[in-house]
Amino acid sequence: MGTTLIVGAGAAGLAAAIFSKAGRTLVLEQLSQPARKLLATGGGRCNVTHSATIDELMATFGKRNRFVEPALSQFTPEDICELLSQNGVQTIVEEDGCIFPESGKATDIVGALYSAAEKNASFVYDCEVTELLVEDNHVVGVKTASGKVFNADKVIFCTGGKCRRALGSTGAAYEMLSKHGIKITPLMPALAPIFIKEKWLAELSGISCPNALLSAKGVEPLSGAILFTHTGVSGPAALAYSGQIASRFAKSKEPYILKLSYIADMLLQDWIDLFDSWRRPYGTSQVNNLLSKYLPKALAKALCKQAGLESDTIVAHFNRGMTERLAELCCGTKLTITGLGDWESAMVTHGGVSIKELDPFTLESKTIKGLYITGELVDVDAPCGGYNITWALASGKLAAEQ
Ligand SMILES: Cc1cc2nc3c(=O)[nH]c(=O)nc-3n(C[C@H](O)[C@H](O)[C@H](O)COP(=O)(O)OP(=O)(O)OC[C@H]3O[C@@H](n4cnc5c(N)ncnc54)[C@H](O)[C@@H]3O)c2cc1C
Incomplete structure (x- = not known):
């Protein structure tokens, strides 16, 4: 049981931290607090998931429906609500099926996810990952902006997409990954x-x-x-x-x-x-x-x-x-x-790490062993309704459990 590094403490990163099975799990976050973007979601209320059936959920991801199935079916909207409830946050289903915290506060969702994650992982803030380190097609760690190297035998990228720089989405991870031959499909601002x-x-x-x-x-x-x-x-x-x-x-x-x-x-x-x-x-x-x-x-x-x-x-x-x-x-x-x-008014990124690069049952890279890619960074996006956060949480969990 070695060390797992999780890059990014957003929705996917917090889920990965909660479910990581590694001996030691470290979350590296470039901002000074976790989940800045989650706090801004749903107009500050966080539409965390949706009451749709798995088939309906999958359909919202269009042609990516088969790819997202393993993750979504192993962490369903009911499971998400159950996790939140276990951590003190009750949810309500609105008329259109969108699920929000009962308190109407995104801070409660972040608080619940973070308190669960903290029990299983350590967090390092103001820590921008700038390089993925790979040897013989196996991850060996990452390098940060300060030059520090973190060694690991598993790295889960949860850095999100490219929209809303101030909320942590610079898009730098696309370049980091493409340097290692990972294919990135064209990026476009979506839900704008x-x-x-x-x-x-x-x-x-x-x-x-x-x-x-x-x-x-x-x-x-x-x-x-x-x-x-x-x-x-x-x-x-x-x-x-x-x-x-x-x-x-x-x-x-x-x-x-x-x-x-x-x-x-x-x-x-x-x-x-x-x-x-x-x-x-x-x-x-x-x-x-x-x-x-x-x-x-x-x-x-x-x-x-x-x-x-x-x-x-x-x-x-x-x-x-x-x-x-x-x-x-x-x-x-x-x-x-x-x-x-544009990128500063859009809500999600269309395009990203090609789904052909990843095994949908594990979210591990097909070419670099020990590298997992999740959340908005993957070429997967859905309309409004809580589906994007659902994918981020479910994909973070799936990658962490491998
Ligand atoms: C205004 C707004 C409202 C939204 N409302 C909803 C909603 O109600 N429901 C819904 O389902 N979706 C909503 N979305 C979309 C949803 O927020 C995203 O799809 C989701 O947060 C993606 O999760 P993620 O973990 O992949 O990325 P993020 O939540 O963006 O987290 C990525 C994290 O990685 C960190 N990071 C990035 N690069 C590095 C690096 N190099 N080194 C270290 N750390 C790094 C970032 O600082 C950030 O904390 C909304 C988006 C916006 C902008």
């Missing part, structure tokens, strides 16, 4: 907001629509929750869609348009029928007040304004032209995309 040209949208900052539909030329529409920001659109569906439209947007020679429908199931005719149904009973009511029974008030007002209505236009004065313009806006506001979020 969509920036929009139209200035009137900024007034809606903070407003969300739980069941919107996003569509853009050449890309399958996607429904889900969106959130307006002062620069454009965010929220789970927009974050996921930005990844799907990225290459089309980059190649488009014309302005690339995002169409927003605020209630996914309502088509143009449904809105026209709704507005027509107001004519008899609500002749003296203001259109924007009636619309705000279906959409957030500020959005209803803004759409009425965009459709050319006055703020006090009543149904009796709501003519055919206005009706059609407002219906078109409700199910297809056209917005000009000016950009997609």
Whole structure:
């Protein structure tokens, strides 16, 4: 039973530390505290996992579904909640299946994982690993920025991806590993907001629509929750869609348009029928007040304004032209995309260590014995919903138990 080094004390690194079977386990973390990124997750609440079945979980990883199966099936969402509970943190399942700490505090998740990890591993902070040391295709240790060498017969890389430098993700590990011939697939920021040209949208900052539909030329529409920001659109569906439209947007020679429908199931005719149904009973009511029974008030007002209505236009004065313009806006506001979020606004890294480099049953490198790679550093990512942290925790555990 030799020494295991875990590089990085994020989600994957803490799980690896908890489940390490080595005689001596050392966690080397470049920042001065563990899991800075986890503290920022879920808006400070940490959507730690999801109540989905294993098949549903796997499906969220797209073509990587088979690769993630061994890790996810050995550390299920129930197991994650059980581990947290054993360490004093109860969880709640929200309506959409997302699981959060009952306290609503990401600090509690980090506290629970860290206190479990501390029992099994020692932590070294302000310790940036800069080099992986390999002899005869077997890891022998790592070198740090201060020049210190740590020897080990097993090294688990848990350094995360490339987005949000301040939270510890510099992307330096990709270079460290590729120097040893490990293949890295192209890296792209994912789960990033969509920036929009139209200035009137900024007034809606903070407003969300739980069941919107996003569509853009050449890309399958996607429904889900969106959130307006002062620069454009965010929220789970927009974050996921930005990844799907990225290459089309980059190649488009014309302005690339995002169409927003605020209630996914309502088509143009449904809105026209709704507005027509107001004519008899609500002749003296203001259109924007009636619309705000279906959409957030500020959005209803803004759409009425965009459709050319006055703020006090009543149904009796709501003519055919206005009706059609407002219906078109409700199910297809056209917005000009000016950009997609970069590394500093994205939530995860798309791309990374090629899954072909790793044995999915152990997460050991196929070419360097004793080297294990986990979490966001691997070319594995999923939409919002707690899936990315689930993968980080499950992959850290799988690698540690070998
Ligand atoms: C704002 C935000 C919100 C998010 N919300 C959610 C959410 O609610 N649910 C969800 O599932 N996912 C969420 N994610 C994604 C999720 O946080 C990541 O997928 C997950 O943290 C990845 O875990 P990891 O352990 O692989 O990497 P990280 O958690 O990034 O940890 C990597 C650690 O390694 C350290 N490190 C890096 N390089 C070195 C080095 N050379 N030497 C030593 N240490 C090093 C870093 O400092 C860091 O502590 C969110 C991401 C962001 C940015």
